[in-house]
Amino acid sequence: MSETEHSVQAMKQHVSILGILYIAFGIFGMLIAILLLVILGGAAGIVSVVAQQEPDAAVAAPILGIVGIGVFALITLLSIPGLAVGIGLVKFKDWARILGLVLSALNLLNFPFGTILGGYGLWVLLNKETEALFT
Numbered sequence: 001m002s003e004t005e006h007s008v009q010a011m012k013q014h015v016s017i018l019g020i021l022y023i024a025f026g027i028f029g030m031l032i033a034i035l036l037l038v039i040l041g042g043a044a045g046i047v048s049v050v051a052q053q054e055p056d057a058a059v060a061a062p063i064l065g066i067v068g069i070g071v072f073a074l075i076t077l078l079s080i081p082g083l084a085v086g087i088g089l090v091k092f093k094d095w096a097r098i099l100g101l102v103l104s105a106l107n108l109l110n111f112p113f114g115t116i117l118g119g120y121g122l123w124v125l126l127n128k129e130t131e132a133l134f135t
Contacts, residue, residue: 004129011129018100018124019089021117022082029079033072040068097134101125 044064051058085103088096104121107114124130 008129008132011124011127012133014124014127015089015092015130015133018121019086019096021120022086022089022100022103024086025113025117026079026081026083026086029075029082033075033079036075037068037072040064040071044068092133094134097125097130 041064044061047057047064048061051061081099081103085096085100089100100121104118104125107118107121109115110118
């Protein structure tokens with residue numbers, strides 16, 4: 001095996017690892033979203049029970065519910081692109097490299113784990129051998 005073939009195989013493995021990491025981060029984000037929805041929904045339920053005895057608490061129950069749904073929706077919307085990119089990278093889809101570059105650049109702002117993932121993603125996806133895998 002020549003040195004070029006070896007480096008292409010190594011980059012193929014790095015692309016697969018990056019895809020798996022994006023899938024894992026996406027699933028983790030979805031689990032966090034569900035957990036927060038359950039916690040805030042439960043808090044809203046508890047507050048609504050307390051509101052029967054404390055009328056002032058009745059205002060807080062719908063607010064907790066709306067905040068819970070909002071947080072769930074936001075985290076879910078932020079997790080879906082990572083899942084899509086991860087699946088696309090594992091399957092070596094053309095669009096996944098471009099979207100992966102954008103997502104990796106945005107992840108640099110997500111300190112500390114997103115910064116590490118973003119830096120690794122940029123290194124992998126901007127490599128010349130990686131470009132050959134997606135053409």
